[in-house]
Structures are given as structure tokens and as C-alpha cells.
Amino acid sequence: MQNCSSSSRKTVWSLLRCMFLGLLVVIMSACIRIPNQVPDGYGEIFDKSPARASTAARVDYPIVQIVGKDDPSINFRVTKTGERFWFWEDPFWDQFMKPITLYRISLIARGVPDAICDTGWIEPDPGDVTRIPCEFHVQGYTGIPLIAMLDYWQDFNKKNPPGEKDTPSGQVDRLYYLIQNY
Numbered sequence: 001m002q003n004c005s006s007s008s009r010k011t012v013w014s015l016l017r018c019m020f021l022g023l024l025v026v027i028m029s030a031c032i033r034i035p036n037q038v039p040d041g042y043g044e045i046f047d048k049s050p051a052r053a054s055t056a057a058r059v060d061y062p063i064v065q066i067v068g069k070d071d072p073s074i075n076f077r078v079t080k081t082g083e084r085f086w087f088w089e090d091p092f093w094d095q096f097m098k099p100i101t102l103y104r105i106s107l108i109a110r111g112v113p114d115a116i117c118d119t120g121w122i123e124p125d126p127g128d129v130t131r132i133p134c135e136f137h138v139q140g141y142t143g144i145p146l147i148a149m150l151d152y153w154q155d156f157n158k159k160n161p162p163g164e165k166d167t168p169s170g171q172v173d174r175l176y177y178l179i180q181n182y
Helices: 001-029 050-059 089-097
Strands: 031-033 065-069 073-078 084-086 102-110 129-135 147-156 170-180
Touching: 073 102, 073 147, 102 129
Parallel strands: 065 170
Antiparallel strands: 031 084, 073 129, 102 147, 147 170
16 A cells, blocks of 8 residues: 555656646746847847847837938848747737737838838748838938838738738837938
């Protein structure tokens, strides 16, 4: 009778230790990342270190892009390694285990009723950075503040794009300035 009891006790303790170690591993690594808009030429900050990329994503920095006189479009750069949320933060549980399947950028100017440019939904590239082209009359919007709103969609089914009235899973916005290159 004691053999059965001590064997059960050892099994229970072994299971508790394994559960504790498993929970510890999950706690130490359980974080999600949301996408972020990044400027060209800042690879050292955003590409080399995930911790620096996460910290930089929390800062509300403007993005300055140099455009040519006759440019018909600009490119937005979106990285998957943006702001990091840990399991004890609220956004974590809203987006837990859902892959980001689509991006969309809308460029907005003050006093203009509609978006200057709306890219529509685009699948992210397999790499970290996705370039999203946006075609509009660039020359008319140099030197004024613009807001680039990055919407992202998360779904397990990649063939299920959001409908017209569906709310995006999340949104990240950045202040943009287009500067003309003379």
C-alpha cells in the first residue's frame, strides 16, 4: 500500500515541477509584436536588435521621406518587429496566437475629406520588412504634415480578407513629412 502512495506522490511532484518549468518558459518568452512603420536608412536601429526595435516603436517619431519632383508614388516600409506586448498587458490577449495576414495604409492630410492614398489590403512579405507602394500626386503634399495609418488584420485563415465594415485587428499611425529633393 505504501509503494502505491509513494509512487503516486513522486508522480504528482514530477508533474508539478514540469508544469512549473513549462509555465516559467512561457512567462519568459510569451510576448507578441505588432507591426511598425519604419523609415529608410535606419537599419541599425530596427533590424539588428529586437529589443531596440520594440523600444523605438513605442516612441512617437515622425518619418521624413525625400521625394523627387516628378515622383508618382512613395513606398512605406512596414516591419513585423514593432512594439512588444507581454502576456500581462491587455493587447497581448486580444492578439494572442493570431498571425498578421494583411496590411493596409491610408495616408491622410488635414483639410482633405478622403484619404490621399489607400493601398488596399496587402499580404506581408516573408521577410521582416514589407514595402507598400502608395500612388498619388506627391508634389502637392510636400512640406505639410501627413498621417499614415497602418491597419493590420489577424486571422488564422489567410484566404479570409476583412469585409468593408470589418474593424481592423489593430492600427499604428505615424506622422509623415515629404521633403522635395532639389
